[in-house]
Amino acid sequence: MEKTQNSKLKTHNLKVGIIGSGTMGIGIAQVASNAGCEVFLYDANAAQTEKSLSGLKKTLNKLTEKGKLTAEKANEVFNNIKPCTDISGLKDSDLVIEAIIENKEIKTKVFGELESFVSKECIIGSNTSSISITSLSSELKNPERFIGIHFFNPAPLMPLVEVIPGLLTDKDVPQNIYDLMKSWGKTPVFAKDIPGFIVNRIARPFYGEALRIVEENIATPQEVDEVMRTIGNFKMGPFELMDLIGIDVNFSVTQTVYKDYFFDPKYKPSLLQQRMAEAKLLGRKTGKGFYDYTETGSGKQEALPSTINQQPTSNQQAIFMRILSMLINEGVEAKRLKIATDDDLELAMQKGVNYPKGLLAWGKEIGYEKISETLQNLYDDYQEERYRQSPLLKKM
Numbered sequence: 073m074e075k076t077q078n079s080k081l082k083t084h085n086l087k088v089g090i091i092g093s094g095t096m097g098i099g100i101a102q103v104a105s106n107a108g109c110e111v112f113l114y115d116a117n118a119a120q121t122e123k124s125l126s127g128l129k130k131t132l133n134k135l136t137e138k139g140k141l142t143a144e145k146a147n148e149v150f151n152n153i154k155p156c157t158d159i160s161g162l163k164d165s166d167l168v169i170e171a172i173i174e175n176k177e178i179k180t181k182v183f184g185e186l187e188s189f190v191s192k193e194c195i196i197g198s199n200t201s202s203i204s205i206t207s208l209s210s211e212l213k214n215p216e217r218f219i220g221i222h223f224f225n226p227a228p229l230m231p232l233v234e235v236i237p238g239l240l241t242d243k244d245v246p247q248n249i250y251d252l253m254k255s256w257g258k259t260p261v262f263a264k265d266i267p268g269f270i271v272n273r274i275a276r277p278f279y280g281e282a283l284r285i286v287e288e289n290i291a292t293p294q295e296v297d298e299v300m301r302t303i304g305n306f307k308m309g310p311f312e313l314m315d316l317i318g319i320d321v322n323f324s325v326t327q328t329v330y331k332d333y334f335f336d337p338k339y340k341p342s343l344l345q346q347r348m349a350e351a352k353l354l355g356r357k358t359g360k361g362f363y364d365y366t367e368t369g370s371g372k373q374e375a376l377p378s379t380i381n382q383q384p385t386s387n388q389q390a391i392f393m394r395i396l397s398m399l400i401n402e403g404v405e406a407k408r409l410k411i412a413t414d415d416d417l418e419l420a421m422q423k424g425v426n427y428p429k430g431l432l433a434w435g436k437e438i439g440y441e442k443i444s445e446t447l448q449n450l451y452d453d454y455q456e457e458r459y460r461q462s463p464l465l466k467k468m
């Protein structure tokens with residue numbers, strides 16, 4: 073196999089191809105263009121590109137009106153993005169970032185096509201949320217040029233980017249991408265190529281345990297959200313967040329993580345979430361999810377005042393400790409497995425999904441014995457592996 077030349081990636085006048093102009097693709101295009109790159113944007117659905125570009129124009133206008141961007145810079149950001157009606161429009165790219173549908177077969181087919189016309193030096197990155205980077209790269213002619221470059225939603229606002237080398241990635245590529253992301257104003261962290269990488273693995277119980285609490289009639293989605301916001305200071309509760317992410321998207325990530333961990337019960341998907349996806353109650357994008365966002369609905373949950381008094385009830389406290397203990401246990405297990413450095417684990421949860429604190433710091437603050445005791449009680453009650461503790465937890 074011929075090897076690509078991976079010298080240092082230039083950070084000026086870089087040509088960046090983006091495949092997929094949906095939620096993530098257009099956001100990444102904006103970030104790259106804002107950093108001075110020439111951006112080539114392609115989507116199989118040309119109407120989507122048009123729609124996304126007109127949305128971007130509106131966003132840039134708003135930023136200009138608010139004085140956050142000069143009119144000149146806004147024009148530059150918009151004009152630097154060149155829509156392409158054919159994927160071959162990306163042929164001169166130094167870097168291509170793929171942000172199409174989360175489907176391994178479709179992504180692999182696109183990479184095959186891409187490799188037939190881009191230069192050997194072109195780095196190919198995927199924004200996949202959960203598909204193994206190594207498995208995607210293994211289908212390429214030059215897998216050493218391939219890497220995970222995982223942005224968070226909305227890409228222009230969330231600072232975190234997980235940089236994920238696969239087993240076949242050339243050793244220079246991760247540092248090149250890390251440096252590039254820094255030059256784009258992002259907060260990059262290196263992550264191991266494991267299911268869910270850092271954030272999507274550690275955050276699983278935020279959704280999964282919350283869904284279970286509702287399935288077991290312990291509390292309603294509204295009550296769980298309020299507990300997590302009020303006691304935990306999370307910006308959004310799990311159900312509000314699932315409605316924002318898309319219940320289908322969140323369910324699909326959980327399924328991939330569960331399957332790729334060989335059906336570890338910790339990540340078992342929820343029947344309730346499956347039913348919601350089947351019913352196309354997908355959250356904000358379809359108007360209804362755990363909340364109702366239609367004209368007549370009461371979806372503006374975040375505007376509701378808290379009904380939790382100064383002193384939460386014991387049930388509210390138990391819900392909070394149950395979800396948080398599961399999260400801290402995942403954080404500790406990620407530390408044990410060295411999925412990333414301790415600092416990056418802390419940074420990732422705060423900069424990727426807005427957690428109010430790093431989970432390791434939070435565990436220390438509450439006391440790891442208390443976390444361990446909460447999990448032990450859950451284990452005793454349920455007799456399920458789901459509640460097993462990280463071997464490191466008791467040593468913390």
Ligand SMILES: NC(=O)c1ccc[n+]([C@@H]2O[C@H](COP(=O)([O-])OP(=O)(O)OC[C@H]3O[C@@H](n4cnc5c(N)ncnc54)[C@H](O)[C@@H]3O)[C@@H](O)[C@H]2O)c1
Nearest residue numbers: 092094095096097115116117120171172173174200201225
């Ligand atoms: N939505 C999120 O919160 C989020 C966050 C991080 C990463 N991701 C990942 O980013 C990727 C894109 O997600 P999204 O939310 O932007 O999806 P999206 O549905 O908004 O956009 C995907 C776009 O890909 C296009 N597309 C599909 N097949 C194509 C093909 N063969 N060639 C070219 N274009 C094609 C579609 O027309 C669509 O416009 C996925 O891998 C997803 O897992 C999503």
